Amino acid sequence: MRLVWKLLRRHISLPQFAGFFFANLLGMMIVLLSLQFYSDVKPVFSEEDGFIRPDYLILSKRISSLNAIGLGSVSTFSDKEMDELRAQPFAKRVGAFTASQYKVSCSMGISGVAQFGTEMFFESVPDAFVDVDLKKWHFREGDDVVPIILPRTYLAIYNFGFAQSQNLPKISEGIVGMVEMTIAMRGNGRNEYIKGRVIGFSTRLNTILVPESFIRWSNARYAPEADIEPSRIILEVGNPADDAIVNYINEKGYEMEDDKLDAGRMTFFLRLTAGIVMLVGLLISLLSFYILMLSIYLLVEKNTEKMRTLLLIGYSPARVALPYQLLTIGMNAAVLLLAMGGLCLLRSLYMEQLWRVFPKMSDGSILPAVLLGIVLFAIVSIVNAIIIRHRINQIWKN
Amino acid sequence: MNNILLDNTLPQVFLQRTDIRSDIWRKQVTFERGKTYLIEAASGTGKSSLCSFIIGYRKDFDGSIRFDGKDSRGLKTADWVKLRQHHISMLFQELRLFPELTAMENVEIKNSLTHFKLRKEIEGWFEALGIADKMQSPVRLMSFGQQQRVAMIRALVQPFDFLLADEPISHLDEANSRAMADVLTGEARRQGAGIIITSIGKHMELPYDKSFCL
Numbered sequence: 152m153r154l155v156w157k158l159l160r161r162h163i164s165l166p167q168f169a170g171f172f173f174a175n176l177l178g179m180m181i182v183l184l185s186l187q188f189y190s191d192v193k194p195v196f197s198e199e200d201g202f203i204r205p206d207y208l209i210l211s212k213r214i215s216s217l218n219a220i221g222l223g224s225v226s227t228f229s230d231k232e233m234d235e236l237r238a239q240p241f242a243k244r245v246g247a248f249t250a251s252q253y254k255v256s257c258s259m260g261i262s263g264v265a266q267f268g269t270e271m272f273f274e275s276v277p278d279a280f281v282d283v284d285l286k287k288w289h290f291r292e293g294d295d296v297v298p299i300i301l302p303r304t305y306l307a308i309y310n311f312g313f314a315q316s317q318n319l320p321k322i323s324e325g326i327v328g329m330v331e332m333t334i335a336m337r338g339n340g341r342n343e344y345i346k347g348r349v350i351g352f353s354t355r356l357n358t359i360l361v362p363e364s365f366i367r368w369s370n371a372r373y374a375p376e377a378d379i380e381p382s383r384i385i386l387e388v389g390n391p392a393d394d395a396i397v398n399y400i401n402e403k404g405y406e407m408e409d410d411k412l413d414a415g416r417m418t419f420f421l422r423l424t425a426g427i428v429m430l431v432g433l434l435i436s437l438l439s440f441y442i443l444m445l446s447i448y449l450l451v452e453k454n455t456e457k458m459r460t461l462l463l464i465g466y467s468p469a470r471v472a473l474p475y476q477l478l479t480i481g482m483n484a485a486v487l488l489l490a491m492g493g494l495c496l497l498r499s500l501y502m503e504q505l506w507r508v509f510p511k512m513s514d515g516s517i518l519p520a521v522l523l524g525i526v527l528f529a530i531v532s533i534v535n536a537i538i539i540r541h542r543i544n545q546i547w548k549n
Numbered sequence: 550m551n552n553i554l555l556d557n558t559l560p561q562v563f564l565q566r567t568d569i570r571s572d573i574w575r576k577q578v579t580f581e582r583g584k585t586y587l588i589e590a591a592s593g594t595g596k597s598s599l600c601s602f603i604i605g606y607r608k609d610f611d612g613s614i615r616f617d618g619k620d621s622r623g624l625k626t627a628d629w630v631k632l633r634q635h636h637i638s639m640l641f642q643e644l645r646l647f648p649e650l651t652a653m654e655n656v657e658i659k660n661s662l663t664h665f666k667l668r669k670e671i672e673g674w675f676e677a678l679g680i681a682d683k684m685q686s687p688v689r690l691m692s693f694g695q696q697q698r699v700a701m702i703r704a705l706v707q708p709f710d711f712l713l714a715d716e717p718i719s720h721l722d723e724a725n726s727r728a729m730a731d732v733l734t735g736e737a738r739r740q741g742a743g744i745i746i747t748s749i750g751k752h753m754e755l756p757y758d759k760s761f762c763l
Binding site for chain 1: 604606607626627630633634639641645647649650654657658659661662663703707
């Protein structure tokens, strides 16, 4: 083997092989890095424990100036539209916001001492969408207390805006639970009162929420005539980063309550960019592979006579092919190892930056990139080996 | 392998010729293990072609060549490799040595296939053929006659049933060709092998069992 190598290493062109080596290294690095970066950053947008958790989306129709003066298309969702939404593959559950259709006002006080009152409204969503403890979340006709959920932002506005400027005490969620509200409902010739109690705060639902059963009962009682098509919809989706959601919503002209779907758009662009970069890397790898194959062909061409002699004195084609096969596999392996090393280095650099921005980000693993690297290495090496062997077989046949 | 049969064999380039008068072409010739043959030929009669056909390097012939009755055209790559490693050794007219290797390395590259000979035996042959001082010299710096002897030694470092020597002594003087004949017959006898020697004039003095005129 040593002697065969001594023979066949003649005419190896160092510049050509160095060209292949660095081109392949570059290509491999780009491919691995783009995959690694994609898999590192993706959880930020779509994973369960990511810092954005947009698995619930709230949709409404766009309010145009025409809507505002009562013209233009309706701003509520029809049953047909709801059904269509339900049929979308990305939609796990769809629920409608139902608003109170009568006048509501509320006055508050602690232990019977009235403090202030305000006009307000109620809305409900199906109970499954409510993100607080549901033990207290029920209402039956005849109950004299209705549970209420407020947006958590209200409390923040009061505590950090209003209370501070008015020298009022800050209140905790627990204290709010003790506040007794007297709710007046007027409509359909009735004027009746019920007690309300705040049982929790929601970060997800930006409205004053009561149980669905209460809304159904009260709308029937105080506004039996009213049209109760929902104007807002809550949607639970499997994968909020799914591009299909953005496309569907844009196509229908719906509006998202906030920019949660930006995550979806960003994931899309992230995937697109990573895909393009990876493609470029693959292209470079492919070209470098081509350089290598040309070099090997040239090398075999220059050493053809020696190889023929080896074959004639009893060497098998497999044994004659082996040195060049080992050479290419060795180079591919070196490229793989260097690319992995480079990947780890670069990754530690950008991960540091990412952690600074998203401290909650999980550590992730480089397994996908390592696997891809090994798969690429295996494919390239096998193809190399086959081509070299094929060339030697041609020499065998003359 | 006990015999090589040339059955109606003819190089395809001779197919058009009608004036072929040969002891081998278009005849049935059997070479047997343990016997010594001389094939005398004028230039251009297909002597090297014959060697190429037998060793499987070329297949452009008519008729057939059989090893123990088995048609050589049916042999697979692996069969040829085995045949070249263990059954037929060949001393090429053009030697086919590797100029960048030393004389010893040229022999070792072959011996490493079967590890048939010990280094000591090989050195003994270098000694016997008068090129012991050239063992570590690159072959390209040696004369053709010296190279011929190296090629001879290389042909001997494998097990074989037949040794095919294509003009082995074309560039050797009397004394050296006698030394070569001794080494060659010594090893062939040890292995019980047949010897087939071709020549275009000067030929090795051996007790030939049969001579052919190609």
